[in-house]
Amino acid sequence: MTSQTLNKKQLINTQIKLMNANLNHIAKFKTFTKTENLESIRKFIFKNSTKFGFNEYKAEELVLAVDEACTNLIKHAYKSDSQSSITIEIKSNKTNLIVNIIDNSPAFDPRYVKDPNMIEYRDEYRKGGLGIFIMKSLVDSIDYKTINNGEFKNILTLVKQLK
Amino acid sequence: MKYTIEHNDNIVIFTLKNDTLNSRISADFKAELLIICQPDIKALILDLSTVESIDSSGLGGILLAYRQLHEHEIPVILVGVQEMVRTIMNISQIGSQFIFCDTIEEATNYAKEL
Structure with missing residues (x-):
């Protein structure tokens, strides 16, 4: 990871x-x-x-971003094991809607998933990565952390600005 | 998945009648496309007029049709693509690979002139 990338990530984390x-x-x-x-x-x-104030179009963008994140969890992290659970928390301040997606699957930080080369993705039989790419593209920032207070949790945070 | 398939002089018109093209129906969507995307067709018209939203698996279905037909230089024509679907296609940088028409009639006329 370059120092420029690290600084950008540090800035985003500070903002969050x-x-x-x-x-x-x-x-x-x-x-x-x-x-x-x-x-x-x-x-x-x-x-x-x-309810927060997004128009339908912006709301649909956030819906899709969360949908891609949850689909990834259900299909890949839990491999369609339906006995586990996902918790979604919505918080806000004046200008941002913040969605926390909390689950207990093994740690996976989507921020480090390389964006797909769309030319290769389009022309060849490539799979994977498109959902995370779409998720990242539809929100303003993403954070990820794990906590372990006796129970391991992943917390993926998606932030969308009201603008 | 609700849909119709119509054949018109080797032009295949696939009309999807769901309002979302997502992981719930994408497996069926891909399976149908694999059957109809044959090298002897002149064009594939995908009518997405009713589709208000799409996810990565739905896009994967459309890309599957593109890949199947592109090597035979057969065009995929998308009809009635709504704003949200267009946005996701543009984000994914695949919009430029398709011909967009407003109506099936316009798409059919385009395909007949090929």
Whole structure:
């Protein structure tokens, strides 16, 4: 990783920490890791995004970003094991909606997934990486951390600005 | 997945009737496309007029059709692509590979002139 990349990541992390200092908790949703439950997740995000002030288009962008993140967890991290759960927390400040996706699967930091070469992806039978790329493209910043207070958790944070 | 497939002088018109093209239906979507994307067709018209949103697996389906037909220089024509779907295609840098038309009639006329 270059020092420039590191500085950018440090700046984003600092910005997220500053945002976290003054957040309103809006809503929380917990569901089992079943693909059938993605529809409920989408509705939950859309409802709270529009309530926060996003127009339908911006809300749909956030819905898709969260959907890609959760689909990745269900299909790849949990390999469609439907007995585990994902918790989604929505918080806000005046200008940002913050979505925390919390789960117990093995650690995986999507920030370090290399963006796919779309020319190769398009022309060859490449798989994988497109969902994370779309997720990253539809939000303003992403953070990821793990915590272990007796129970291991991944927390993926997606931030979308109201602008 | 709800859809219709119509053949018109070797032009295949696939009309998807769902409002989302996502992981719930993408496996069925890809399976149908693999059947219809044959090297003897003149063009594939994908009518996405009802599709309001798409995810990476849905895009993967459209790319599958593109890859199957591109090597035979057969075009994929997308009809009625809504704003959100267009945005995701542009983000993924694949929009430029397709011909976009507003109606099936316009797409059919385009394909007949090839």
